[in-house]
Amino acid sequence: MSASDPIDTNRLSRCTSALILHTAELARLGQTPATSSNFSMRLDALRAVITVSGRDKGRLGPEDFMVVDFDGQAVGSERRSSAETGLHTQLYRRFPEVGCVLHTHSRNQTVASRLFAEPGRLRLEGYELLKAFAGNQTHETAIELPILRNSQDIPALAAQVERLLDAGPLWGYLIEGHGLYAWGQDIAEARRHLDAFEFLIGCELDLIRLGAAR
Ligand SMILES: [Zn+2]
Known part of the structure; x- marks a missing residue:
């Protein structure tokens, strides 16, 4: 198989429709400000x-989507994809089971990514919702959401992500002053992971605002 082979247009339109639905919802929730x-x-x-x-x-x-190969190069289009495409395609390249990658810029994600930039991770512990992450069976666990320094050097960022994935398991990560990446085997699972991170990050910020000891 080659990246220039004909694309399954039914699958392309199903994926595009699902992405349109979810991005509109996330936009209404304020997670995609200013394009x-x-x-x-x-x-x-x-x-x-x-x-x-x-x-x-x-x-x-449908016209707001494009096809890329797993090196992030446009397929069948003169358009240029987002600079961050490489952070999506590295996950598809590495994990055949990854079917969807969602990247948002909510206020909670952005604030937390700055607040916890120095430890470089946000520890999430003791929450029932930790069971939302695929493979986690219990809330009696902790996961660490990594926070990477923001950089316009996407290959360098991708290399850092690779090291985190080596140490896995991982369901997402934050980039400082920027936002969240979350993924899953399909759009439903990726969305569940994204929603769980957004909720748990919000809880952590509320605990701080309320003066609870951390
Ligand atoms: Zn971004």
Whole structure:
């Protein structure tokens, strides 16, 4: 199979429709301010569909998506994908089971990524919702959400992510002053992970605002 082979257009339109639905919801929730954020789904063993950068994520149409190979290069299009495409495609390349990557910029995510930038991780412990992460059977556990320094050097960021994945398991990570990446085997699981992170990050910030000891 080659990345220039014909694309399954039924799968492409199903993926695009699902992404339009979820991005509109996330936009309404305030998680994609000012045309930020990007979203993708795996099409097959070599390609993914991803949002074109710079579009209002609350009003996407089928024309606001493009196909890329797992090196982040456009397939069948002159468009340029988002600079961050490499952070999506590295997950598809590494994990055949990853089917969807969601990247948002909510206020909670952005604030927490700065507040916890120095330890470089946000520890989430004792929450029932930890069971939302695939493979976690109990709330009697802790997970560490890593926080990477922001950089426009996407290959360097991707290399840091690879090291985190080596140490795995991992369901997502924050980038400082930027936002969250979350993924899953399909869009439902990726969304569940993203929603769980958003909720738990919000809880941690509320505990701090309320003066609870950490
Ligand atoms: Zn971003």
